[in-house]
Amino acid sequence: MSIMLIALPDIFRGIGVDPLQPGNTSLLLWLIMSYLVVTAVLVVSFGRLGDMYGRTRMYNLGFAVFTVFSVLLSVTWQHGTAGALWLIAMRVLQGVGGAMLMANSNAILTDAFPARQRGLALGLNQVAGITGSFVGLVLGGLLGPVNWRLVFLVSGPFGVFGTAWAYLKLRDTGIRTPARPDWWGNLTFAAGLIALLAGITYGIQPYGGHTMGWSNPAVLTAMGGGGVLLLAVFCVVETKVAAPMFRLGLFRIRAFTAGNLASLLASLGRGGLMFLLVIWLQGIWLPRHGYGFTETPLWAGIYMLPLTLGFLVAGPVSGWASDRFGARAFATGGMLLAAASFGALQALPVDFGYPGFALILLLNGIGMGLFAAPNRAAIMNSLPPDQRGVGAGISTTFQNSAMVLSIGIFFSLMITGLAGALPRALTTGLTAQGVPAADAAKVAALPPVGVLFASLLGYNPVRTLLGPRVLDHLPPGHAAYLTGREFFPRLISQPFSDGLAVAFGFAIAACLIAAVASLLRGGRYVHDDGRARHPADGTAAVAPAAAVAAAPSPVAVAGTPGSPATKDPAASTGPGGATTGPAPAARTDPPSPPASPPPPSRSP
Known part of the structure; x- marks a missing residue:
């Protein structure tokens, strides 16, 4: 997503689509949103199929599908609307592969790692994804001006390698539950x-x-x-x-429900952030600081790197710490920090100083990183082993649906803010440069969403909207100023600032409510997946062959939804009915079954 978002100006110029023409707004929106919509719709189904037929099988197939359609995105020979429709269709099919990957990756990691290591494992997995986004931001800015097709072709070698590696190395260690679709x-x-x-x-x-x-x-x-x-x-x-397909009984698990609610609200808060930052940088800040519109995609990606860096630092550290101390403090603190960073962004002037902006982005990335890995680990730990695929799919559906909803909300709030002040600003600014009042009124009637997307694409619409008929009759200096990189960004700065204040206010509220939801998740909870048994004589749990019990830290061990939980005899009842107390030390046995059962170890 990041590589395409940064390269959108070059992609639209390459296929010859004018974003200001009637109907083209829809093409731009669907090019952005189609992938998110498809993954949100299909991820639960593919998670359920992974539970039934094997998670690595679905994951490997997803890698191959994603790679094929990444390459096909670049091969269109069509231009205009036909070319945009081809790209949208390929994005939809690419989303099918993406849904297979998203639905099963977290479940595969949860199967492969014991509870005491899952936070770190999931944190490192998220770091890998964020690193890809980081590389995408830079590559999109570098490759787009050379040739827009390279933006999609660059995924090919990585996809081929990932597909081959997955087929050769991944082994299914999860529990399959055969059932009819x-x-x-x-x-x-x-x-x-x-x-x-x-x-x-x-x-x-x-x-x-x-x-x-x-x-x-x-x-x-x-x-x-x-x-x-x-x-x-x-x-x-x-x-x-x-x-x-959708196990509604999973919502009886407090940790699962609270974690997904927090994830949904966090996605609502941050889903539109990337778009707002790109619009802010490409459409206003960079042109006002001397960057040409053709240069803004690359520099926007570079200037947003502190956001990625914060996530890279906080993700694995918070995942590792949550394995030892639980997810609640880190996830809740992350949302509070994210809310504070949105408040700081709200207080910034549109023409900000970059060091302060970079620090705020860094803190926002740290806040999101503190939240993401612990929250995902807590969700996955709460699931029965035969429901991890569908549970991960449910969680991803909440997240991706919330991102689509967030984009809709952020854009609606921005458009509402622009609609109040933009027409007057356009009319006043154009007539001050000698544009006839009738022509200025036509430009002022431009829908605010068109202005937003022009800014997203780093595009000055004045030349197109006024045309040579008006510009040729203006003094050369005025015409050059109107079509240069100063006039339009300065003109929309104040209306844009009004919209930003409302959008960031919504993000603050969403993050604060997410912090409350995270706080209500209860104590640390790990579902009993049959890896540990607690003998009646009070001796410690013994792990069966090829299995690892939970870590020696306070955990809750639950049975399947609707059945009694399996409790450690030394545990006491904690918040939300979860059992807490010192879990027995884990032990790993060799993969092959021993000739006779190993003797139980004594309780510490």
Whole structure:
């Protein structure tokens, strides 16, 4: 996503799409959103299929699918709308592979590592993903100006290597639960979520004489009658079928529910952040500091690196620490720090000094890193081993759906802020440079979403909107100023600042509520996956062959939802019904079963 987002100006110039033409806003939105929508819709289904047929099998197939369609993104020979539609179609199919990867990667790691190491393992996995985003930001800025096709082709060698490595090295260590596919559940869930997310996507586009489409009957029908109603039907279906796709009983697990609620709110808070930062840097700050519009994608990626660096530092450290002390303090503290950093961004002037901006981005990345690995580890630790694929899919669905919703909310708040001040600013600024009032009024009627996307693409729309008929009749100095890199960024700075204040206010609220949800998750909780048994005589647990018990730290061990929990005799009841107390020391046996059962060790 990051490499494409930074390279969007070059991609749109390469296929010859003018973002200000009617209807092209929809193309830009779907190029951005289609991948997120597809992954949100399919990730639970692929997680369930991984539980049934093998997680590494689904993961390996996902790597291959993702790689094939990454390459096909670059091979279109079409231009204009046809070229954009090809890219959107390939992004949709690329999202199918991405959903297979997302649904099963966390479950594979949870299967492979004991509870005392999962936070670190998941933190390192997230670091790998964030490193890819970091490289993507720079590569997108470097390769896009050379040739937009290279932005997609560069994924090919990495994808081929990753696919081959996965097929050669990954082994399935999870528990398979053969079952028949839940066709009605899959159908109602996919249709409902697609309708809901498509409604959000079209809701931020102009409709009739309105700046946005939230009053569009089609949007209201898609979100209410289509999305919400079908998802309600899906919930009913899942209570009736023998092998449901979406295990609603998992929400009886407090750690699972609280962790997913916190993840959803955190994604709402940060989902639109990358877009706002790109608009802020490419459309306003960099041009005002002497960078040409063709240079802004590369430098925007470079200037956003502190955000990535903060996540890289905090992710594995917080994951390692949560293995020893639990997730609650780190995840809650991370959300509080993220909220504070959004408040600092809200207080910055649009034309900020970079050192302060970089420090705030660093703190925001640290806050998100403190939250992400511990929260994900706590969610995965709470799941029964045969439900880790679908549980990871549910968690990713919440996260990706929230990101689509966040983009819709952030853009809506930005458009609302722009709509109040932008027309007057455009009219006043243009007439001051000698543009006739009638022509200035036409430019001022530009929908605010068009201004937002022009800024996202690092694009000065004045030349296109006024055209040679008006510009040729202006004094040369005025015409050069209007079409240069100073006029438009300065003109939209104050309206943009008004929108930013509202958007960051929403992000602060979402992060604070996420902190409360994280705080309510209870004590450390690790589901009993059958790796440890507690003999009746009070002796310590003995791990069966090829298994590792939980760490010698306070944990809660639960049975399957709706069944009694397996408790350590020395444990006491903790918050939320979880058992707490010193878990017995773990022991790892060799892969082959011993000739006779090993004698139990004495309790410490």
